[in-house]
Amino acid sequence: xxxxxxxxxxxxxxxxxxxxxxxxxxxxxxxxxxxxxxxxxxxxxxxxxxxxxxxxxxxxxxxxxxxxxxxxxxxxxxxxxxxxxxxxxxxxxxxxxxxxxxxxxxxxxxxxxxxxxxxxxxxxxxxxxxxxxxxxxxxxxxxxxxxxxxxxxxxxxxxxxxxxxxxxxxxxxxxxxxxxxxxxxxxxxxxxxxxxxxxxxxxxxxxxxxxxxxxxxxxxxxxxxxxxxxxxxxxxxxxxxxxxxxxxxxxxxxxxxxxxxxxxxxxxxxxxxxxxxxxxxxxxxxxxxxxxxxxxxxxxxxxxxxxxxxxxxxxxxxxxxxxxxxxxxxxxxxxxxxxxxxxxxxxxxxxxxxxxxxxxxxxxxxxxxxxxxxxxxxxxxxxxxxxxxxxxxxxxxxxxxxxxxxxxxxxxxxx
Amino acid sequence: xxxxxxxxxxxxxxxxxxxxxxxxxxxxxxxxxxxxxxxxxxxxxxxxxxxxxxxxxxxxxxxxxxxxxxxxxxxxxxxxxxxxxxxxxxxxxxxxxxxxxxxxxxxxxxxxxxxxxxxxxxxxxxxxxxxxxxxxxxxxxxxxxxxxxxxxxxxxxxxxxxxxxxxxxxxxxxxxxxxxxxxxxxxxxxxxxxxxxxxxxxxxxxxxxxxxxxxxxxxxxxxxxxxxxxxxxxxxxxxxxxxxxxxxxxxxxx
Numbered sequence: 001x002x003x004x005x006x007x008x009x010x011x012x013x014x015x016x017x018x019x020x021x022x023x024x025x026x027x028x029x030x031x032x033x034x035x036x037x038x039x040x041x042x043x044x045x046x047x048x049x050x051x052x053x054x055x056x057x058x059x060x061x062x063x064x065x066x067x068x069x070x071x072x073x074x075x076x077x078x079x080x081x082x083x084x085x086x087x088x089x090x091x092x093x094x095x096x097x098x099x100x101x102x103x104x105x106x107x108x109x110x111x112x113x114x115x116x117x118x119x120x121x122x123x124x125x126x127x128x129x130x131x132x133x134x135x136x137x138x139x140x141x142x143x144x145x146x147x148x149x150x151x152x153x154x155x156x157x158x159x160x161x162x163x164x165x166x167x168x169x170x171x172x173x174x175x176x177x178x179x180x181x182x183x184x185x186x187x188x189x190x191x192x193x194x195x196x197x198x199x200x201x202x203x204x205x206x207x208x209x210x211x212x213x214x215x216x217x218x219x220x221x222x223x224x225x226x227x228x229x230x231x232x233x234x235x236x237x238x239x240x241x242x243x244x245x246x247x248x249x250x251x252x253x254x255x256x257x258x259x260x261x262x263x264x265x266x267x268x269x270x271x272x273x274x275x276x277x278x279x280x281x282x283x284x285x286x287x288x289x290x291x292x293x294x295x296x297x298x299x300x301x302x303x304x305x306x307x308x309x310x311x312x313x314x315x316x317x318x319x320x321x322x323x324x325x326x327x328x329x330x331x332x333x334x335x336x337x338x339x340x341x342x343x344x345x346x347x348x349x350x351x352x353x354x355x356x357x358x359x360x361x362x363x364x365x366x367x368x369x370x371x372x373x374x375x376x377x378x379x380x381x382x383x384x385x386x387x388x389x390x391x392x393x394x395x396x397x398x399x400x401x402x403x404x405x406x407x408x409x410x411x412x413x414x415x
Numbered sequence: 416x417x418x419x420x421x422x423x424x425x426x427x428x429x430x431x432x433x434x435x436x437x438x439x440x441x442x443x444x445x446x447x448x449x450x451x452x453x454x455x456x457x458x459x460x461x462x463x464x465x466x467x468x469x470x471x472x473x474x475x476x477x478x479x480x481x482x483x484x485x486x487x488x489x490x491x492x493x494x495x496x497x498x499x500x501x502x503x504x505x506x507x508x509x510x511x512x513x514x515x516x517x518x519x520x521x522x523x524x525x526x527x528x529x530x531x532x533x534x535x536x537x538x539x540x541x542x543x544x545x546x547x548x549x550x551x552x553x554x555x556x557x558x559x560x561x562x563x564x565x566x567x568x569x570x571x572x573x574x575x576x577x578x579x580x581x582x583x584x585x586x587x588x589x590x591x592x593x594x595x596x597x598x599x600x601x602x603x604x605x606x607x608x609x610x611x612x613x614x615x616x617x618x619x620x621x622x623x624x625x626x627x628x629x630x631x632x633x634x635x636x637x638x639x640x641x642x643x644x645x646x647x648x649x650x651x652x653x654x655x656x657x658x659x660x661x662x663x664x665x666x667x668x669x
Contacts, residue, residue, distance in 0.1 A: 206500055
């Protein structure tokens with residue numbers, strides 16, 4: 001491959017994967033998960049323009065996605081009832097413009113300072129708009145939200161977007177466009193200075209840049225892409241409610257970005273994929289999936305503050321040194337007890353949850369294919385014992401694992 | 416009438432609450448002059464620096480750059496008028512590479528401003544100029560190192576690189592050799608001399624050797640007032656300066 005094409009390779013692979021995914025996971029449920037994933041990825045990437053690229057911690061970014069989405073539902077209704085001519089594939093653009101418009105208003109006062117001041121203003125604005133959703137019923141539809149029908153617009157190449165698959169490809173194309181645009185933005189002077197202001201706002205000011213204007217631009221761009229995500233949400237679910245604006249949604253995008261790794265462009269993508277999978281797949285199997293998500297988040301922040309992407313990235317050095325094979329055996333040795341510990345911990349949580357919350361008289365529970373009485377102490381003791389055993393095994397492996405890790409990262413020959 | 420001075424301070428005062436830090440400072444620094452500001456700890460050197468560069472606004476008096484009043488402007492507006500500064504505490508972009516640090520110093524000056532339609536990696540002129548500056552500060556081999564992991568002396572050199580990158584006519588350096596060993600100091604002074612050729616240089620410095628070596632003229636700041644502003648020889652000879660500040664330090668130098 002020539003050098004000029006090399007940077008394009010990941011994008012080509014991504015496009016290819018997006019194109020073939022519906023053939024591998026063809027069920028309606030899988031398509032729904034993938035659509036949601038695409039939306040979440042765009043939203044998280046937009047959020048990371050603030051957090052990772054610009055050093056702005058926002059607690060209210062759901063507002064821009066939500067407003068873009070609400071606006072698009074209204075557009076769909078105008079298409080349906082007032083003969084507005086707007087092909088559905090262009091809808092995300094208008095969602096983005098509405099997000100941009102609102103970000104420009106809020107950005108004028110919220111980007112004056114970064115840090116706590118910015119975070120508090122974002123929280124306040126977030127709560128304000130979420131509260132408005134109950135008050136301004138004409139736009140937000142009150143508690144039941146607003147809903148529309150995406151299939152009423154002019155058809156495009158014979159497509160009316162009634163099927164999930166058509167919506168998937170629409171989302172995938174907007175995902176590619178948005179991700180590429182956000183990546184390219186980070187490589188422009190405005191994007192580079194967003195990094196500079198994040199690192200050291202004072203220095204940036206003495207190089208001719210107004211920190212406020214640099215932040216304002218990132219904020220507006222982020223609002224734009226969040227609006228696109230909102231529009232795709234509107235297209236996919238055809239309904240928006242207060243939930244799309246509230247603090248929980250704003251919090252989960254922060255969680256997603258952090259989980260994936262805010263320091264990497266690809267971080268929010270990985271975070272969004274993992275989060276959506278856990279949310280949709282794990283919730284099929286357990287009622288306390290949010291607890292697991294919370295544990296994963298806390299563990300990530302504590303042990304891998306640079307996120308899951310950071311966890312992958314620390315393996316690049318051993319790989320480039322040609323020593324990745326040094327790690328194979330230690331990883332294999334800790335894999336089993338680590339898995340055992342995870343299962344044992346989950347068992348303890350599930351048993352405790354079942355014992356406390358199952359219907360009265362329902363004492364039988366099944367876990368990992370085993371059926372037992374959750375009120376009997378024995379299963380709990382067994383799970384605790386398994387956990388303790390795994391911890392003991394892990395601790396035994398730790399010194400040799402650490403040694404192997406140091407060896408794999410050491411540039412010299414075998415010592 | 417001759418051309419206006421590069422920097423002109425007129426009756427400049429700055430108070431924080433009731434505490435007067437700078438008292439009625441009047442000083443003109445000609446174009447192309449290398450001017451040093453010295454004074455004991457707490458004399459107000461850094462405050463004076465921050466007044467000139469727009470970080471603080473004066474309580475009273477005027478700051479003029481090339482004849483234009485700038486005392487109410489913001490740092491970035493002053494920078495755009497051709498003044499660039501470094502900081503007493505190392506002030507770089509730690510999570511960006513050395514190359515990117517320098518490039519950030521060039522973006523505004525090379526008219527890229529807030530553009531979001533240029534890709535920085537596709538601008539040959541920008542890349543070339545960045546590399547020229549890297550080689551000027553002898554850091555070409557550190558090109559892709561993260562600035563945050565450089566040694567202290569390297570970070571100081573990088574900061575000088577960022578400061579001069581934009582091609583400003585007036586360079587202000589706040590204690591560029593603070594905390595350096597003798598050999599590092601010698602190196603940095605040589606570097607400063609090289610990169611500020613034919614520019615106006617204002618430097619705040621503690622190290623007397625550096626000052627007398629580098630400067631055309633020295634101002635002595637004591638308790639917010641300039642008690643002498645003259646050539647190094649005359650400052651060295653001045654009884655008032657010796658009494659107020661230099662005394663022992665000068666004897667050590669001699």
